[in-house]
Amino acid sequence: MSFTEAIKSGFSNYFTFSGRASRSEYWYWCLFGFLISILESIIGVPAIVSNITLLVLLIPGLAVFWRRMHDLDKSGAWFFIAFTGVGGILLLVWACSRGTSGSNRFGSDPLGSGDALPEPPDPSDAPNLEA
Numbered sequence: 001m002s003f004t005e006a007i008k009s010g011f012s013n014y015f016t017f018s019g020r021a022s023r024s025e026y027w028y029w030c031l032f033g034f035l036i037s038i039l040e041s042i043i044g045v046p047a048i049v050s051n052i053t054l055l056v057l058l059i060p061g062l063a064v065f066w067r068r069m070h071d072l073d074k075s076g077a078w079f080f081i082a083f084t085g086v087g088g089i090l091l092l093v094w095a096c097s098r099g100t101s102g103s104n105r106f107g108s109d110p111l112g113s114g115d116a117l118p119e120p121p122d123p124s125d126a127p128n129l130e131a
Contacts, residue, residue, distance in 0.1 A: 001110075003028045010060045013067075017076060021067035022110040026095060029064045033057050070106035071099030 001009070006028030013019075036057065040050050066076030072094055081087030102109055 001025050001028065003031070007032050010064055013063060014060050015063065017063050017066045018070075019067050019107045020071040020099065020104075020110045021064050022071060022099065023068070023096070025110070026064050026068040029061060033061060065095070067106075068095055068099075070104075071110065072097060073100045073104040073106065 001022055001024045006025045009021075009025055010029045010032070036053060037050075040053065062079070065079060069076045069078050074094065078091065078094075082091055099109070099111075101111075
């Protein structure tokens with residue numbers, strides 16, 4: 001998923017906490033939020049505008065994170081472990097981890113991998129090694 005696709009997905013799934021989000025979608029959304037905050041700092045926008053921007057990006061950011069946890073076949077409620085302090089480290093490791101390939105209980109793979117696995121080879125087609 002490209003940067004622009006991730007931003008479009010974030011805003012089009014504003015309140016969508018179901019489904020799955022790939023690593024690229026999650027990290028591009030994080031980059032987008034970071035760039036917005038840097039841009040606001042450079043321009044020098046008033047604090048009220050920064051707070052409004054934060055509120056506008058908070059819900060879709062939380063939704064993207066929730067779907068990212070779903071991609072790992074974990075409940076999005078794991079988000080709340082971040083409030084323990086050290087739980088943030090675990091969440092960071094999970095956010096960097098590869099999602100489950102193929103479908104899981106939260107939906108199909110956002111990358112499309114593993115959905116159409118080839119049939120295993122038939123044992124009768126194997127070469128006969130008996131002498």
